[in-house]
Amino acid sequence: MEKITSIIILNYNSSKYTMGCIESILNSSCENYEIIVVDNNSKFEDFELLSKKIKSINQKNIRLKRNDINFGFALGNIFGIHEAKGEYIFVLNNDTLVDKETLTILYSFMVSNPDISLSIPAQYNRDGVYSPSFAYLPSVVNQWLGNGLCRLLKPHEYVDRKKIYNSPFQVQMGSGASMFFRASDYFKVGGLDPNFFLYCEEEDICLRMKKANMKIFFVPDAKIVHYGGGSTIRNDEIEIEFYRSLFYFFDKNYNFASSTLLKIRFIIKEFLKFCRKPSRFSLFFSILSKSSLSRSLRHRQEGNKIA
Known part of the structure; x- marks a missing residue:
């Protein structure tokens, strides 16, 4: 594996978001990366728009792959990951913008901490308001008795999600919108489960990492903007x-x-x-x-x- 970051971006009828995400990466301070865009069988017009814009950028480190059906989040990203060459894999929602230093911070953090398998950046909404990007894995205790009680009993495992933090710390799981994996550890636990179509992929892979004694860290200095719902119509x-x-x-x-x-x-x-x-x-x-x-x-x- 090359000492670069492979960034996987999934597109589904939302090329404007995807191009905004790509442009934020191109404007970042990081230079050692590749971008793999996987189109999940978008409408022809959307795919053509995306294809033309990527070609106009004319950079060899950006590749566009197209699926013939919509495989959903997990399997769509899996196709991109299998094309990846990097030592690190950054699964990134297309409705996000990365801060200029985010890729550099995450890469440096993982290089400096070889015992950490997955790092999660801080997320902010379009208005610049902090939005928690780490969460707690479901359990019988926290679902029936509540996270508040669990926080009293295990404060280090149930860190307050509403607070803004300045230093990295270990968490149970992170948002699927932005997951920065050590590629070797990603593959050790089997990667994303293709049986999931839209939801719970992050809970699943984070739980498997936890069972394998792998560490997941929240890195607050690394920041992204997450618009949310860029390609999903709620119904x-x-x-x-x-x-x-x-x-x-x-x-x-x-x-x-x-x-x-x-x-x-x-x-x-x-x-x-x-x-x-x-x-x-x-x-x-x-x-x-x-x-x-x-x-x-x-x-x-x-x-x-x-x-």
């Missing part, structure tokens, strides 16, 4: 897809008792929402009856409903 199908991924994540990573308790907790949450808003009945019923991974949107490919 009932997307919400159901979240539960398909979530329930698969529970079944895959937890024993039967824990998985069942976690599912029940989320079903109760949705039932309470339905009680407050009866119009959510069809959504609640679908979560109960259509949450199998075999019903994933990947298999239906309904155009702009898929991201």
Whole structure:
């Protein structure tokens, strides 16, 4: 592997976001990188626009790959990662902008800390407001008793997500919008799971890293802007897809008792929402009856409903 950073960017009908992201990378202080853009079968007009703009940049370290169907987040990124040559892999949402020093900070941090497998930059929204980019892995205890109680019992594991920090520290998991992997460790745990179409990919790979005693660190000096929702249209199908991924994540990573308790907790949450808003009945019923991974949107490919 070359001592460079391979940046993987997924595009789906959102080339304007993708080009903004690429331009922020080109304007960064980092020079040792490659950009691999994977188009997830966008509309022809969007792909052509993206293709022309990338060609106009005329740099050998930017490559564009196109899938013939929308494979979703995990598998779409996997195709890009398999093309990567770098010692580090930066999975980056296309609806982000990297700060000028971010790539340099993350690269230097990983070089200086060879025992760390994944680093997560700080995220800010389009208005410059801090938005937490690290979170807690789901457990029976934190889902039934709350993160507040867990923070009292284990303050080092449940660091307050709302505060702004100045120094790096270990976290349970990071946002899938910006994950800076040590490539060797990424492959050691098997990489992203292609069974996930839209959600829970980051929970899954972070949990596998935790089980392998790998360290995940939040690096606050590295900053990105994350617009959020750049290629996803929120609707009932997307919400159901979240539960398909979530329930698969529970079944895959937890024993039967824990998985069942976690599912029940989320079903109760949705039932309470339905009680407050009866119009959510069809959504609640679908979560109960259509949450199998075999019903994933990947298999239906309904155009702009898929991201």
